[in-house]
Amino acid sequence: MVSLKAEVTLHTASLRRYALVLTRDPTAADDLVQETLMKAIDKADTWQPGTNLRPWLFRIMHNTHISDLRRAKTRSDAAPDLPEPVVPDHQHVQLELKQVLQALDQLPEAQRLPIILIALREMSYAEAARTLDVPLGTFMSRLGRGREALRKIVSGVTAGKLTVLNRKGNI
Numbered sequence: 436m437v438s439l440k441a442e443v444t445l446h447t448a449s450l451r452r453y454a455l456v457l458t459r460d461p462t463a464a465d466d467l468v469q470e471t472l473m474k475a476i477d478k479a480d481t482w483q484p485g486t487n488l489r490p491w492l493f494r495i496m497h498n499t500h501i502s503d504l505r506r507a508k509t510r511s512d513a514a515p516d517l518p519e520p521v522v523p524d525h526q527h528v529q530l531e532l533k534q535v536l537q538a539l540d541q542l543p544e545a546q547r548l549p550i551i552l553i554a555l556r557e558m559s560y561a562e563a564a565r566t567l568d569v570p571l572g573t574f575m576s577r578l579g580r581g582r583e584a585l586r587k588i589v590s591g592v593t594a595g596k597l598t599v600l601n602r603k604g605n606i
Contacts, residue, residue, distance in 0.1 A: 442488045443475060449489070449556060450496055456551050457500050459536070467503070471496040490565040493556070497548070497566060538588040546581030549574055 450471060454464035474495050475482075482491055539547050552563035564574035 443472065443492065446489055446492050447472070450492060453493065453496060453551070453556050454500075456555055457496075467496060467500060470499050474499060487562065489558070490562045493552070493558070493562075493566040494568060534589060535585075538585055541588055542581055542584055545577050546584060549578040550581045550585065553578060 447468065450468050451464060454467040455461065458464045458467060471492065475492055482488065539550065548567060549563060552558045552566060553560070558566065560574060561571060564571045567574060
């Protein structure tokens with residue numbers, strides 16, 4: 436039987452990729468992974484051996500990220516005079532990826548997270564539903580609505596760009 440430490444090590448790279456998707460900042464992603472692992476170690480007695488560790492770790496990360504967002508919102512509400520943090524421009528991001536990420540940002544979180552867990556984390560539907568702590572039917576509904584909304588947003592971006600090109604005569 437694989438030890439908890441060895442199994443956590445197996446999932447660290449996946450946790451980092453998911454953290455990058457959530458935060459879009461490598462430093463913040465590393466911090467989120469570290470905080471997730473610290474909480475997992477602290478609460479290791481709550482994990483049930485023989486169950487899949489991956490959804491448990493991703494749920495910890497998801498809940499930690501949500502808590503961090505709420506904490507940041509509370510701070511920004513308390514100090515509205517502070518400027519927004521500066522985010523470095525990543526010029527190496529391809530245009531299509533940028534469009535999809537921007538479209539993902541427009542989705543409500545309840546629709547965005549299922550797409551991220553399925554498409555980017557390659558989780559099963561059941562694992563992803565457990566990670567978000569929702570019934571499978573609810574998860575499937577959110578995933579379906581999210582995919583449809585994402586298709587509409589992305590196709591709207593493409594159609595909008597074609598309209599601009601047509602006005603300039605550059606088809």
